[in-house]
Amino acid sequence: MSDKVRVALYWCASCGGCEEAFVDLAEDLIKLAEKVEIVFWPVAIDMKKSDVEQLPDESIDVSFINGGIRLSEHEEMVKLLRRKSKVVVAFGSCAHLGGIPGLANLYSKDEILKYVYLEAPTVVNPEGTMPKEVVKVDGQELELPKVLRLVKALDQVIDVDYYIPGCAPPPDVVKKALDTLLSGKLPPKGSVLGASSRSLCDECDLNKTKPEKILLKDLKRVHQVKLDLSKCYLAQGVLCLGPVTRGGCGTLCIKGGMPCTGCFGPLDNVKDYGARALSYLASILDYDDEAQAEKVIEEYVADPAGWFYRYSLPKSLVRGRYQGSGGEAHG
Amino acid sequence: MSDVRIGVYVCHCGKNIGGVINPAKVAEFASRLPNVVVSRDYMYMCSSPGQALIEDDIKKYNLNRVIVAACSPRMHEPTFQAVLKRAGLNPWLLQMVNIREHVTWVHEDTPDKAEEKAEELIAAAVARAAHLYEITTEKAPVVKSALVIGGGIAGIRAALDLANAGIKVYLVEKKQSIGGKMAQLDKTFPTLDCSKCILTPLMVDVARHPNIEIYAYSEVVDVSGSAGDFKVKVKLKPTYVDWSKCTGCGLCVEKCPGRAPSEFNEGLGFRKAIYFEFAQAVPRKPVIDPRYCLWFTKGICRVCSKVCPVGAIDYEQKERYVELNVGAIVVAIGYEIYDMSKMVEYGYGKFKNVITGLQLERLSDADGPTKGKILRLSDGKEPKTVAIVLCAGSRDEKHVKYCCRFGCAAALKHVYYIKHSVPDSKVLIFYTDVRAFGKGFEEFYQKVRSWDDVYFIRGRPAEIFEDKDGSLVFDVYDSNTGQLINVKADLVVLESAVVPPKDWEPLRRLLKVSCDPGGFALELHPKLRPFETTADGIFLAGTIQGPKDIPDTVAHAAAAAAAAIGFLLKGYVESVPYLATVNEDLCSGCGLCASVCPYDAITIEEKEGRRVAKVNMIRCKGCGACAATCPSGAMQQNYFTDTQILSEVSTLAGGAK
Structure with a gap:
């Protein structure tokens, strides 16, 4: 066995962007290849679950797992990787906080399947065929993974050592995180790697353009206002989640003319990202008249969960819509 | 935290608590909680022997946290904080648990459940107590001067009392003359003595007092700073008469051909376009009402200018502003x-x-x-x-x-x-x-x-x-x-x-004083502190607190002045213990805390190339708005930090046992 660091990469409920984030390392990948040996990476290398099962426990140095936990298969695989790995890193917003797939927690499994297989405008399914967990094909019984009741973040299923934030994590963040991991000087367990310990405003060039007091009379969506790109977006009435979001991305979205939507998640001292975001927004809305405030909120923040919990609903205190007691509801 | 040493003291409060639950049993329960070194019950914890019990235990067991399960902290928190102080502990290492108002008084019918609730609350307090830390306060000097807003009988009395105590007083009156509503009255009830006869000597006293400066025909337009060090911006409305030259001879008023409805006479009869409010006006310096002056309306006349022996008429006069620095503000704007x-x-x-x-x-x-x-x-x-x-x-x-x-x-x-x-x-x-x-x-x-x-x-x-x-x-x-x-x-x-007067609402917002359902200024306590407000250093005199007759107004004004004198002569203001503190390492300088601070206590300052929030300890009143707003958890409020509150809440959520 070589003295290279043995690395596994795995994806769960993921869009593939996190895999792309590795590829985005570009030339650094070559340098990385000198230091690491990839033992498992289904997206790139043809390996099966049984290959992993055969590895001795804790024989993988680091497993990078991205995507939310949506299926029983994900649960099985991450538990297996946990057993085989010394260090597990939740890679990207979905593994870190539940991510965009986590918004599915606002619906029941049946509602989701019904919409996706029967009701969605692009679906043609005259026979009303629905997926089944067990099907017989040519006399053979085939089993599909179960859809879990709630999407979970990785650390809600297995013990996680570190997190790399972002949707997807930008190359600089990935590089910094890898440098830290490969340096051998490991930070305290639970640390978020490659990012800042302060909110995005700290590294935002527009922070210094903020007025002494930001009290908003009106809220605007990006398409409703011609943003002055040289001034704080929040001060222009556009909801930027920079103040409540961990920095480290280099304000990529803001530089691209879009406000921060919060993919790096909350800071260490914050328990519930969305609640914090709502609390800060409510604090700076400047209305004497409650009805007017309600009207603006209704018009502007038409989808509060999508705004404030876009990446973190499974890790919030509520975790999802209450779907009655029983099962694995909030377990 | 192995060095946390907690003492728990469960009070019977006679039958108030002891008549519903068994304090000895609750104390026994508490003794088994983590970090608890000693746990006792006693008939009256607030009594001298009760206090001595805690004081002795602190020394004997080397306690560094004290939990008193008794009544509301509104009642006895200061009592037990003093005990900690006497025993050499920081008073903010005390945690009260209200097992009287929150438990026995409201759950008398279900003593078993009440006892369970008391135990859970104590367990939560024990969890919280581990995260308490020493809090120190800061002192700042007080500016020994006062602003009195409103020159009616309340403002006059308050100004005189303050000035007689050696305090510099600025008296701001929106009309041409001080005197207020009392000057408009013919007689006063029930004695039927002439209202002006008893009022005008006081007006003269105000005018002559070396410690009083009158700003008549003026308005307060901005208030910043905080108790002990307010910065007040006063607008001197244009009078079109140079008062520094005017001798008050009244020739201009006599000769003025312009007529205007008389406000002083409640719209009955007329006054001149250049006028004194009334014959005994203080200051005796007239003002021109440009709405009725022929020069301003038609570009003719200028009689006042022609007859004035000292050339005091100045049609070009503009509004002016003065900045005052005062330690206290007495609001006496009447009704x-x-x-x-x-x-x-x-x-x-x-x-x-x-x-x-x-x-x-x-x-x-x-x-x-x-x-x-x-x-x-x-x-x-x-x-x-x-x-x-x-x-x-x-x-x-x-x-x-x-x-x-x-x-x-x-x-x-x-x-x-x-x-x-x-x-x-x-x-x-x-x-x-x-x-x-x-x-x-x-x-x-x-x-x-x-x-x-x-x-x-x-x-x-x-x-x-x-x-x-x-x-x-x-x-x-x-x-x-x-x-x-x-x-x-x-x-x-x-x-x-x-x-309340129409101009009260904007002034109230400047002063950050609350109001009652009728719109009048809200006193700090309806019975015990009727002339103070929730805003430190701001006092209420007379009918702005609520309708009053003259004797009550005068008594109220004198009380407000006495409270203001006490506040100013103490010489310093002390920061509140539960103020906001910034963790500069976590702070990103986003500035939202400064946006929501109602006391202008937070500024964003440049530090080592970064922007970070800074709290002015004296201005901060510990309202917690910034801590609730801070998106990164960098702003915390002393005695109510996220860790303290969450440890308490999660213990309660998880159950005590």
């Missing part, structure tokens, strides 16, 4: 009478012979528009039948819910004016209740009742109609006799409701 035209059924403003009580004062005053004769406004005839309507707009769901507190006594006085001016007149008083509660009021009431042709009728007039001759007719249901009375009166006097 306004409710707009009687809103009571359409009484026809005020439509019928000439329906007037307000304050207008009657002006008619009765020798200096008033009728030289002290009470006459009808429609035809100048003496009214032979006068109806006085009490509670006009007051105690009325549709208008003002509260009582004006001086209408009844004023009405009695008004009976005297009418009978004195028109001895053969008949006076009908329509009342709801005659509230003659003040000193000498009842005697005055009995005296007035005994006069001939004075009738007290219990009922409120229905709609008032005007007769061809200007008389007024209306029906009243007399609830004493159960009869409907048809009344014809020559004059109707409305004892009108009282409301």
